[in-house]
Amino acid sequence: MEVRWQTEDGYCGGSRPQYITIASSEIESHMSDDDLERFLEDIVQDDFEQRVSFCIRNREQVLMWMRECRDAIKSEEDSQ
Numbered sequence: 001m002e003v004r005w006q007t008e009d010g011y012c013g014g015s016r017p018q019y020i021t022i023a024s025s026e027i028e029s030h031m032s033d034d035d036l037e038r039f040l041e042d043i044v045q046d047d048f049e050q051r052v053s054f055c056i057r058n059r060e061q062v063l064m065w066m067r068e069c070r071d072a073i074k075s076e077e078d079s080q
Contacts, residue, residue, distance in 0.1 A: 005044045007052065008029045 006017045022043060031039065
């Protein structure tokens with residue numbers, strides 16, 4: 001069975017559905033409804049972690065600002 005999922009990040013537009021397939025052989029007879037739901041969520045979570053990553057677009061600017069903040073705090077602490 002094909003599962004269609006997408007990220008819910010609160011931003012409008014740009015939704016891109018993702019797909020993963022669950023084989024019937026992965027379902028076990030002893031699984032309760034709760035087990036099935038957890039299994040589905042685990043499969044989607046694993047797929048999400050495999051596919052989604054982040055990219056910091058302004059890394060150097062942020063790091064420069066963070067260093068300035070740190071140095072200002074350090075300077076203030078040293079003057080006390």
